[in-house]
Amino acid sequence: MDQQTNNEYGIKVAMFINEPKYLGTISEEEAKALGATLFSYTYGDESLGYKLTIYWAVNTHEDTIVRARYTYEGIASGIAVNHILALICTNKSIPQINDISYKALERLLRDNPTIEALPASERYTITFAIDAAKLAVKEYIHTPLSHEEKTVPCKDSPMSIASIKESIELHNIDTLEGLVEYTKAGSSDAACKENLLSYIEAHQKLLEEQKEAENALADVPFRELSTGYKIMAVETAIDNTVRQFLIMDGGDIDVLNVKENGEIFEVYISYLGACSDCSSSGTGTLQAIQNALRDKLDPNIYVIAI
Secondary structure (H helix, E strand, C coil): CCHHHHHHCCHHHHHHHHCCCCECCCCHHHHHHCCCEEEEEEEEEHHHCEEEEEEEEEECCCCEEEEEEEEEECCCHHHHHHHHHHHHHCCCEHHHHHHCCHHHHHHHCCCCCCCCCCCHHHCHHHHHHHHHHHHHHHHHCCCCCCHHHHCCCCCCCCCCHHHHHHHHHHHCCCCHHHHHHHHCCCCCCHHHHHHHHHHHHHHHHHHHHHHHHHHHHHCCCHHHCCHHHHHHHHHHHHHCCCHHHHHHCCEEEEEEEEEEECCEEEEEEEEEEHHHHCCCCCCHHHHHHHHHHHHHCCCCEEEEEC
């Protein structure tokens, strides 16, 4: 293992950099031998200091990725990030790629669960990899992009307006410096900073409005709320308690409905991402969600996963 790389990064990241198992291309012949079709997608450009080409051998009968590789130009940590991305894409269906989250990928790169895998200045390599994979999915299934998904506002980042806004929301970014860490947008292109600042300010305003709505809901007993407001209250309670832990494990939940059954409030949820396959989702996770809602909202809440 290269000593300089080992000192700069943790053990896992250094190992993936020095032993890039999935680095390379997939040929048409190789894909055919696997009973698959070759699909590739390029994200970024050499002029940006970041260029990634994703190669997937896809079983088109099941839309499952049977082999994943990549070529990459950029800083060293991007090799490790895309190593993990290729690893977790393998044997997943194309729609499941959308469930891969920043936190899940970053956590797989850590040596210590409490210490981030990469320096703050290199977080963008994770954001870029996930953005590339999700855009590749849209390309594969021929999903047309919206105006914001097609518009790249800065010359120093390959990210679209939609992707930048998503990062601001995901990481609760409130400064341009924080935005550079996760997206590289505005790192050298001063012309786009005004627009970036407007996206950050819009998000902060939305958070303030949500906080005001939460405070208003908190003043009314749960049982007196309408069904729509009950769902909002449940979402807020989950946001403030268990959701962050679900997301860290690569999953999440969707609140479907709240129904009254006598004195009981039945909260119907659906598991998303990794939670949908987790063996504990029907027991420990469900109990944790139910306990949080009973503590925050009403002791007569029962959570039902469907």
